[in-house]
Amino acid sequence: MQTVTLRDVAQAAGVSPATASRVLSGNPATSAVAREKVQAAAAQLGFSPNAQARSLRSTRTDSIALLISDVRNPYFADLAHSVELAARELGLVTFIGNANEDPEQQDEFLGAMLSRRVDGVLAVPQGLGDASHATATPALERLLARRIPTVLVDRTLPEVPALSVTAESTQAVHDAVGALHELGHRRIAVIGGPEHTSTAQERYASYAAALQAHGLPLDERLIFHGDFRSATGAEGARWLLDLRQDPETCPTAVLIADSPMAIGALAVLREAGVRVGTDLSVVTFDEIEAFALHDPPLSTISHDVGAMGRLAVEALASLLNGEAAVSAETAGAAVGSSVLRSEFTLRGSIGPAPGAPTAAPTPTPTTVKTTPPGPPPAT
Amino acid sequence: MQTVTLRDVAQAAGVSPATASRVLSGNPATSAVAREKVQAAAAQLGFSPNAQARSLRSTRTDSIALLISDVRNPYFADLAHSVELAARELGLVTFIGNANEDPEQQDEFLGAMLSRRVDGVLAVPQGLGDASHATATPALERLLARRIPTVLVDRTLPEVPALSVTAESTQAVHDAVGALHELGHRRIAVIGGPEHTSTAQERYASYAAALQAHGLPLDERLIFHGDFRSATGAEGARWLLDLRQDPETCPTAVLIADSPMAIGALAVLREAGVRVGTDLSVVTFDEIEAFALHDPPLSTISHDVGAMGRLAVEALASLLNGEAAVSAETAGAAVGSSVLRSEFTLRGSIGPAPGAPTAAPTPTPTTVKTTPPGPPPAT
DNA sequence: TTGTACGCGTTATCAT
C-alpha cells in the first residue's frame, strides 16, 4: 500500500508540487508543457489524490450521504437509485447508508458521514420519541447544529426544523375509499405503519378523514399497527383473518401502508384461500415492480419516487450553494418543504363487497385514473 | 458550518490539544481529571473528530465499501443488508455504492472510496471486456495494485486475482432440469444474463451440462441473452411467446437467470394468458420475498445470500488483519475463494409438459428438497 | 501524566 503522493508526481515530472496540484485539479494557470508532463507522470505512477488531505484544505468533498431506513424495502431502493442519478448529474458521489429502522444504526452512519465531512445529507430519519411526536437523535441534532446542509426525505420529524421532501395522500385515500364505498364496502380495515413515523401518521389521518367524508364510522378495531416490514404484514393478515370470523366486525376491504407489509400479508391471505378482489378487496401503498407478480393486479396509492429523489437532491443542491440559507433561519417546524401528491390507481384487487346488496354495476368512477398493470419501462 | 476542532475542546477543557487527543482516542496515559474535563467539553461543544485529518495520520478508518451492481435488485439489497450486519458486528461502518451495472459508475464510486481510504472493499464487480473474459476496470486495478484489501462477491472477473465469494449451481440446475425431464419436458428455454458476467456464464454452463446429462440436445435457439434487469426479462418473455408459435421449437419450460428478469417475464406471460405451471413451467434463479406474490409458487434455484454476505465480510476481515497476506501473493486466477452451493426448490410453477404422453404420476424426485412457500421469517 | 513540535498530502496565498 505504498502511497504515491503529489510530491512524487511533481518530482517525476520535474516541477514543483504546486504546479502538479494545479494541473491535476484543472487550474487554468498552467502551461501546456507542464500539463503534459504532469499528467504523464501521474498516469505512469498511478497517482490518485488523497481526498482526505485535499478536503482538509478545501472543505468541499463533492459527496453526499443518503440515509435510508431500510435497504430491503424496494421503495427505498428506488429512491436511492433516483437520488444517485440526480447527484451524479451534479458531480456528487452518493454514499448510501442503511438505518435498518434503528435509531442507533442511523447515528452510527450519520456520525461516520459527519466525520468524513460530506457536503450534505439526505435522510429518511428515525425519530427518538416512542409515541406521537418524535424528536431528533443526537447525531441528527449535531448535523443541524453544525448547519450541515440537510434535507429530510419521505418522512419528517415534527419537531425538527429542516427542509423536507415528502408525499401526502389525503386525496388519493379519499378516492380509494370512495371507490370501495361505491362497491358496497362499509368496513375497511388498515394494516398501518409504526405510529412514530410521519408517513404512517399521515396515512392514518387520511384514512380517518376519508371515512368521515364518506359517512363511514371510524372503528379502532379495524386498525392494525405494523412496522413497515413484511413480517408484520403477515401478522396483520392473520389478525385480519381472525377479524373476519366475527360477522359483526368482518372487514371486506383492507388498506396496506407499504409494499413489504403487502407482500407479507398477501402471502398469508393466499395461503388461507382468500381470493383478493372477490372475498377481500385490497389497496396498497407504494408501487413497486414486483407487484406485477400478483394476480389480480393491485390497486395502489403511490407517488413518483423518482421525482421525490430528484427534488430532494435539488433542494440539497440549493442549500449547498448557500441559496436557501435564509430558510434555515426560519424558526418553527417545517422549513420550505416540498410535498408530492399521491395518486390512487384502480386495478383488479378491488371488487364488489361480498355481502353487499347488488352493488353498483361496474366500477368506473370518473375521478380516478385507471392504469393498466404490466412491467414499467426500463430506466 | 463553523467547525469545532480539537483545539477548541482542549481550550475549553483547559488542557493541551495533545491531552485532549489522548482522552478522545482512548489513550490510557491520561488522568481521570483530564478525562472528565475533556469529555465534558467535547460533549458540550458537540465535537466530532475530523476523520480526514485523523486518518491522514493514522490510516485506519474503520469503514469498508460495498459496491453492488444494482440497488434495485432485491438480491443485492439482501446482500447489502447481511454485509452491513456482519460488518457492524466487527465495528465497521459500511458505505454502499451502486454501480448500476455500469463500469463507469463503478469506477467513480471506487475512486471516491479509494480517496477516502476505506480499510477494505467488497465488490460485485463490473468487468471491462465486451465478450467472454472481462478484465478489471482502471479503478479496480488501482485498488489491487495498491493492495487494498478487496474481496469480490457474487461475481468474479476471470483474469483478476482476488479473493472471492461466489455461488455455483451445477447440481441445482441438474436437479431442476431432471425434475422437468421427468415431467416430460424436452425443450427447456433460458432467459439468461449478460455474457460478460461470471454468474451468467456459470448459469449457462450449468444449463448446458444438465441438458447433456439428461440426454437433451443443446439448442442455441432456445437461449435468450438478457441483462439481469426486468426490461429484458419482459423482452425475453415476448421472445418466448414468439418461439411458442412454432410447434417445432416450442419450449415447454423456461429457466430465468435472476429475479428482476423473472418479474418482467412473468408479467408479460400473465398478460398473454399463459398459465405458469400448466402451459409453461418456470424455474427462476434467486429467491426473494416478493416471489410470495406469485401464484403458483415459483420453483427456484438459490443460495443463502445472508451466508454469502457474512462469508465475504469474514474474508475481508482476515485480510484486514493481515492474515491472508500470503494468498494475495499467489499468482494466477482465483485466490482463496469460497464457493456456496445453490439448491433447487420444487414448487407449483412446474408441471407436466403440455404435449407429453401421460407424464409420470406426481413429481416426487427424491434428490430434491421441497419447501413450502410463504413469507420468510423476520430478521 | 502532560505539553511542544512536527508531519500526514494537499491547496491557497503570495511572491517571482
Added chain:
DNA sequence: ATGATAACGCGTACAA
C-alpha cells in the same frame, strides 16, 4: 506560469 511557504485538524515522538 511557476515556486516557496503556510495552513487545514489531528496523532505522536520527544522532552519535561
